Amino acid sequence: MKVAVAIKQVPLRDSPLRVNAAGTWIEEEHLGFEINEPDAYALEEALQLREKHGGEVIVISAGPARVSQTIREALAKGADRGIHVEVATLDTLRVANLLAEALKAEAPDLILTGLQSDDLGYGQTGVILAELLGLPSSTIIMQVEVQTSKVRVKRELEDGWFQHIEMPLPAVLTIQSGLNKLRYATLMGIKKAKTKEIKVINAAEAPPGSAVIEKLYAPEKNKQGQIFDGDPKAAAAKLVERLRFEARVL
């Protein structure tokens, strides 16, 4: 079985983020980057499917040159080869189109990706990818069971509800965080990754799409809350006092 995993590179969790000079995106200089967390779970699921069913795991990512590092890390965890679509666009539809074009030639049996990205957070790339490739899809998946020429998945619904869905392969699934236990790259894996293939596809930049980020800004501060900082002991004392005499909950 051939499984493709679409991953995205996002700023390291807990990075101090600042808006750039143009006010339209974050300042990326001096930032570290890593794999988008739900995509890490999608990769792990693909590796586990390969362990069960055999075959090959391909990771694909669209983004600037720095993205190759994240692809390399996925290879170190065990993916067989990588595809890097080199492009700077943030347009979700454009990215999905480029990924679809690259994956068409690969004709994977299953395409996995995380349910959403930690930066843009649109949560659409997987679904659009399925649409462009003419494949069935299902989202927010908590369990994947591959059967002969079909897949049965457990899809998360709101408020603790779930649902089982079946669809024919090939298919596209967007994976929820936490459905498996992430592995670390081994030293051997890191060593092997250096010799694995990353195919680079240079994509032309296109004009902006139908949804343009005009302005990125910190949300307005809520003035109502009382914030205590400084010495933890003093802050704790103040908070307990407020909880007793203002909120009257102690």
Added chain:
Amino acid sequence: MSVLAIVEQRMAGEVLAAAKEFGPEVKAYSIALQYTADAYAAAVEELIRRENPQLVVFGHTYQTRDYAPKVAARFGRVLIGDVIAAKPPVFVRQMFQGKFNADVRLVGDGPHFVSIQAGAWRADAAPVQVETFTPSSTTSRQSAEAPFREAARAVDLTAADIIVSVGRGIKEKENIPVVEALAQALGGELAASRPICDAGWLPMDRQVGSSGQTVSPKVYIAVGISGAIQHLVGMKGAKTVVAINKDPDAPIFEVAHYGIVGDLFEVVPALVEEIKKAK
């Protein structure tokens, strides 16, 4: 602007209110079908081609996320998801997990597509008439079984008066007792944000948020929780919200009545001590 509202049971009133605000010309439909992504995508596409709206409005539900991006793609558009405010054609949505807001401008002819965040619009008192749309044909590659819940929850957080909830800031499973001590001192229940339960540090039935329990205790103390929207929707109903976080810009402080900016490993033990003194 001509607006088409796609209404499902969840968030129906809010979607109608938002559609009216974006309108004023609004038509609202519910889809007379059992849900699958393929069936709904085809039905809504057919409805849009018939009605020819400039804007299609959905609630940002799990169902919408499952199929609406497909429909938008068929019209060469991206769904502007999880919108919290709007001055059409500019729509405001959160990015970077709530750390920033973004003004997103829709460019070009309609139809455009937006889905609104739960709680961002107040359900309308005088709603628009909702009609039922039955598509001309139905085919679906997905077949869906009946929704189910996992085995009964061992913990009913919805009944708790005091909840102390722990997030990623706790760093390691071995540190959970730090926060547990606070819950004990207050006589409250221990809860967690999703990543903590995903990691298996606390059981799933202690999870608060869109995929866990929705709680409205008298006091909700969020410790080391940054406050992604998926968490906030599960606890916004608390009477008093307290946030303890080292990042003064964490979105959790936006919903907090009281907050302490600081290292939870210093603040929480100090808090336990103060509470013991006060009792």
